[in-house]
Amino acid sequence: MTAGWIFASLVVPWAAGAGLVYHASDRYRSWLLTAGAGWLAGQMMVSLLLGAALFLTGSSQARYLLVGLAVLGGVLWWRIVVNTLRRREQARRLSDGDGTDKPRSPSLHPACGVLLAVIAASLTLKLGTLMVSHALSPIRSDDAISIWLFKAKVVAGLDTLIVDEADPYYLGGSNPRYPLAVPLMAAWTPLVTGHWDEQQATWPWLGFYVSLILLVAGGLRRWLTPSTGWVVAYIVASLPLMVVHAYRPGYADLPMAALLAATVLYLLTWRTTHLFRHLALAALFAVGAACTKREAPLIVGAAVFVILMASWRNLVALETRLRVALLGLMVVSVILVSAVVNVADVSDSVRSFTYNAEVWSSLGRHLLAWSSFGFLFYGLAVAGLLVLCHPMAVGHRWPALLLLLSLFALDACAFLFTPQARFALNDQTPSRLFLQSIPAVILALAIPFGAMLENGSHPPRR
Amino acid sequence: MSSEQTTPEAAGAEVSPRGAQRGAILLISVAAALGGCALLLVPLLGSSEPWQWRLDNRAALVDATVNADLLSIDEAGIRLTQKGSRHLSLITPPLELPSGAGRILTIEASLPDVTATSTRRAQVKLLWQTEDVPEFKFESAIVELSAEPRSIEFSLPRPAPEIHRIGVQFPSLSGPVLIRSIGLPALSAGSRFGLALRELVGREPIGNHGINFLTGPLILGHGLNYYLVSSVAACLGVYLSAMLLRRRRIRVGVMAGVVLSAWLVADAQFTWSMLRQSSDEAATFGGRGAAERVAIAYGEQLTWAAEQLKASSSEGQTFAVVSDDPFGPAHRLAYLLAPQRIRMDAYADAAFIVVIHGRSAVYDEVDRRFRVGADDWIGADVVSLFSPDVYLLRRRAP
Numbered sequence: 001m002t003a004g005w006i007f008a009s010l011v012v013p014w015a016a017g018a019g020l021v022y023h024a025s026d027r028y029r030s031w032l033l034t035a036g037a038g039w040l041a042g043q044m045m046v047s048l049l050l051g052a053a054l055f056l057t058g059s060s061q062a063r064y065l066l067v068g069l070a071v072l073g074g075v076l077w078w079r080i081v082v083n084t085l086r087r088r089e090q091a092r093r094l095s096d097g098d099g100t101d102k103p104r105s106p107s108l109h110p111a112c113g114v115l116l117a118v119i120a121a122s123l124t125l126k127l128g129t130l131m132v133s134h135a136l137s138p139i140r141s142d143d144a145i146s147i148w149l150f151k152a153k154v155v156a157g158l159d160t161l162i163v164d165e166a167d168p169y170y171l172g173g174s175n176p177r178y179p180l181a182v183p184l185m186a187a188w189t190p191l192v193t194g195h196w197d198e199q200q201a202t203w204p205w206l207g208f209y210v211s212l213i214l215l216v217a218g219g220l221r222r223w224l225t226p227s228t229g230w231v232v233a234y235i236v237a238s239l240p241l242m243v244v245h246a247y248r249p250g251y252a253d254l255p256m257a258a259l260l261a262a263t264v265l266y267l268l269t270w271r272t273t274h275l276f277r278h279l280a281l282a283a284l285f286a287v288g289a290a291c292t293k294r295e296a297p298l299i300v301g302a303a304v305f306v307i308l309m310a311s312w313r314n315l316v317a318l319e320t321r322l323r324v325a326l327l328g329l330m331v332v333s334v335i336l337v338s339a340v341v342n343v344a345d346v347s348d349s350v351r352s353f354t355y356n357a358e359v360w361s362s363l364g365r366h367l368l369a370w371s372s373f374g375f376l377f378y379g380l381a382v383a384g385l386l387v388l389c390h391p392m393a394v395g396h397r398w399p400a401l402l403l404l405l406s407l408f409a410l411d412a413c414a415f416l417f418t419p420q421a422r423f424a425l426n427d428q429t430p431s432r433l434f435l436q437s438i439p440a441v442i443l444a445l446a447i448p449f450g451a452m453l454e455n456g457s458h459p460p461r462r
Numbered sequence: 463m464s465s466e467q468t469t470p471e472a473a474g475a476e477v478s479p480r481g482a483q484r485g486a487i488l489l490i491s492v493a494a495a496l497g498g499c500a501l502l503l504v505p506l507l508g509s510s511e512p513w514q515w516r517l518d519n520r521a522a523l524v525d526a527t528v529n530a531d532l533l534s535i536d537e538a539g540i541r542l543t544q545k546g547s548r549h550l551s552l553i554t555p556p557l558e559l560p561s562g563a564g565r566i567l568t569i570e571a572s573l574p575d576v577t578a579t580s581t582r583r584a585q586v587k588l589l590w591q592t593e594d595v596p597e598f599k600f601e602s603a604i605v606e607l608s609a610e611p612r613s614i615e616f617s618l619p620r621p622a623p624e625i626h627r628i629g630v631q632f633p634s635l636s637g638p639v640l641i642r643s644i645g646l647p648a649l650s651a652g653s654r655f656g657l658a659l660r661e662l663v664g665r666e667p668i669g670n671h672g673i674n675f676l677t678g679p680l681i682l683g684h685g686l687n688y689y690l691v692s693s694v695a696a697c698l699g700v701y702l703s704a705m706l707l708r709r710r711r712i713r714v715g716v717m718a719g720v721v722l723s724a725w726l727v728a729d730a731q732f733t734w735s736m737l738r739q740s741s742d743e744a745a746t747f748g749g750r751g752a753a754e755r756v757a758i759a760y761g762e763q764l765t766w767a768a769e770q771l772k773a774s775s776s777e778g779q780t781f782a783v784v785s786d787d788p789f790g791p792a793h794r795l796a797y798l799l800a801p802q803r804i805r806m807d808a809y810a811d812a813a814f815i816v817v818i819h820g821r822s823a824v825y826d827e828v829d830r831r832f833r834v835g836a837d838d839w840i841g842a843d844v845v846s847l848f849s850p851d852v853y854l855l856r857r858r859a860p
Contacts, residue, residue, distance in 0.1 A: 111719070115719075115722070118726065122726075122729060122730075122733060125733055125737065126733060126736075129733075129736055129737055129740045132740055132743075132744055133740050133743060136743060136744055136747040136748055136755070137743050137747055137755075137759070138747070138752075138755050138756050138758075138759040138760075140670050140759055140760075141670050141673045142670060142673075142789070142790075142793070143673075144673075145793060145794060145797040146789075146793040146796070146797065149797070150793075150796070150797050150800060153797065153800050153801065154800050154801040157800065157801040157802070158801050168804045168805075168806070169800075169801055169804070173800065173801070197752075198752075231722070235725065238725070238729040238732075238733075240676045240678070240732045241675065241676060243732070243736065244668060244672050244673060244676065245673065247668065247736065247740075248668065248672065248673050251673055366675055368687065369685045369687060369688075370675055370676060370677045370678055370685060370687075371666075371676045371677060371678025371679075371685065371686055371687065371728070371732065372675045372676045374687070374690075374725060374728040374729070374732075375687045375690050375691050375694075375724070375725075375728065378687070378691050379721065427671075427674060427675055428674050429674065430675075431674060431675040432673070432674060452714075453714055453715070453718055
């Protein structure tokens with residue numbers, strides 16, 4: 001019975017989220033993207049609904065929420081199936097009429113085939129290892145047990161959210177300034193099954209890791225060939241620190257990284273399609289990403305700001321009613337994030353402005369010498385320069401470059417100019433802070449860089 | 463894949479620079495090829511001056527730090543066993559290593575009590591510091607130890623003259639451990655190459671701090687990125703130079719392939735390391751119940767404390783943890799017992815007090831009272847005792 005509840009608690013939100021993402025997509029649809037972004041949307045729905053139920057009713061009502069999500073998912077997927085069958089029927093009639101054959105995919109170069117096979121083997125091996133570790137190893141990492149999973153355990157154990165500031169379990173206990181979005185995702189399955197279990201609570205991390213791979217591989221297909229998309233997804237998935245965050249689940253950096261990547265992907269998609277629903281999806285994921293950590297609103301805000309700044313032509317081209325809708329979307333997003341995230345710690349850090357020169361060596365160690373990100377930062381520097389200079393690096397060149405510079409500069413400044421320097425000097429957080437932004441930056445840079453590699457032979461799809 | 467898409471190879475992305483541009487690229491390529499090759503060869507070449515700390519008499523221990531019980535010291539080496547809860551470690555006196563000393567450090571160690579044919583897998587840490595401060599940095603390795611002395615090799619993260627003190631720690635062993643010597647031998651180029659290969663496939667344990675960063679293998683004193691970036695630079699330099707000199711078109715796909723190959727090497731190294739760690743964890747935790755797994759992961763003292771608190775207290779009661787480590791035991795117990803029991807910081811206000819190796823904690827058995835350091839005494843009764851350093855108290859109402 002418990003296995004059934006676990007299965008339902010994971011699949012139902014995923015299906016509902018995927019249905020939502022699928023309905024918001026344009027005629028160009030990728031099942032990989034639907035699955036990847038669908039998991040993220042599903043987890044956001046879980047967090048939002050659980051939070052609302054806990055605040056409004058005093059208890060989680062987890063199984064009622066599960067039924068509600070199942071109904072929503074069922075309706076969305078019913079519509080998808082009906083529409084798909086209708087489209088296929090229309091397509092069959094049309095092809096019967098004009099007698100044309102479906103276009104054939106070009107054959108894969110043997111070297112490319114070997115590369116994809118190696119990538120598939122590597123990803124399979126990693127996922128297998130992660131599954132074994134997830135099934136057997138208890139959680140030990142410091143912040144996981146003292147903050148994120150601690151809050152989840154308290155919420156799941158009490159089936160309520162204490163809002164009395166004097167109570168030691170106020171907002172899940174531990175440090176009440178840490179946002180609740182990720183602990184609620186972790187508490188979801190234990191709340192559905194009715195008892196706390198670490199393995200149940202940490203399923204979302206495996207889901208975030210897989211969804212990030214699918215999001216990148218599927219999302220890039222709009223601009224690049226599938227093989228290039230998989231290579232980029234592999235680079236993201238094989239970042240050692242990214243794998244460790246799935247291997248030792250419980251920190252909020254991986255969920256934030258995945259949601260920020262989804263935000264950037266849909267903003268870039270909107271730049272290509274000019275469809276407002278893509279902007280709405282980007283806003284949804286941006287709110288989700290911003291609610292994961294204390295510093296997240298600043299990082300997500302910077303990412304959204306630079307992409308919108310580089311998209312001023314799209315903004316100018318918006319109809320007035322859509323401009324008003326966009327403004328409304330932004331206001332609602334800001335209100336939601338302000339209600340969920342306590343940014344007092346970040347504000348305090350920013351106010352205590354001091355230059356810490358000794359941080360440079362720590363940053364150099366984390367980004368260039370050590371293996372947390374392989375030799376990614378050397379590659380990003382070269383890729384950034386090539387994208388800047390090469391005429392074939394078309395498609396989202398400026399958003400990619402601005403994102404690269406702004407997010408990494410923001411991360412570096414957090415240590416160089418604030419008291420967070422102490423966490424750089426004791427090596428606790430620099431790599432993790434950069435990890436949050438890296439998938440989004442890789443994804444954005446992959447579009448012009450991939451176009452350059454592919455010789456700019458493919459016009460962007462609309 | 464749609465009809466308008468194609469693979470990079472099929473697209474045949476090629477570049478054919480001309481004139482001054484060609485000359486500039488050729489110059490950079492030759493520099494990259496030569497520079498990359500030189501960087502790859504530097505760690506393998508050159509002679510070094512040997513240095514050794516031979517542990518064969520008590521005079522060798524002057525100004526050294528021995529965090530262990532000393533069982534004996536003679537020609538065979540120093541025999542140590544764990545003292546209290548501290549990890550067994552041995553640290554050199556302040557050093558002035560010769561400027562020509564190499565960066566390969568060897569530690570000769572064995573486990574005298576294991577049978578002649580068996581081996582035991584153990585974590586070994588190389589402790590090091592560059593100035594006289596209380597903290598040490600460390601490199602970590604998993605090695606097989608046996609009754610016969612074996613040489614454990616580490617690359618020094620800094621050039622030898624910068625090192626102030628070095629040490630060796632055996633976190634997973636209680637002893638006895640026999641350490642014969644610590645030294646920086648002069649190695650031939652062949653030995654260095656062999657060592658580099660062993661270090662490449664060595665394993666970096668993914669410990670609790672692994673969530674923050676991974677150092678990767680340290681190979682002959684340099685990180686893996688050093689070798690990968692040098693190799694990529696050398697390969698790209700050679701390829702570009704060859705293509706430009708032969709007036710052939712440069713294929714972007716080949717260049718991307720070189721970079722991707724290096725990435726695959728790095729990924730294979732990490733995946734192999736993680737696979738071995740996962741295999742060890744499967745052997746440790748597999749086939750055990752959740753409670754048993756937690757007991758192994760958190761240690762028997764914490765598991766004992768959690769069980770005792772559960773048995774002795776009722777839901778909603780408070781406890782405090784007194785320990786030399788202000789973070790680990792307190793937060794782990796708080797997590798294990800939440801939300802049924804509540805951890806407090808102030809031990810004087812808590813219903814129960816768990817003492818786990820608190821050096822300043824004092825329990826007066828005669829007057830049944832407890833205090834930490836110079837605090838006021840509070841009345842408390844012993845509920846349960848794990849060891850003289852680990853016990854559970856119930857606070858009496860004042």
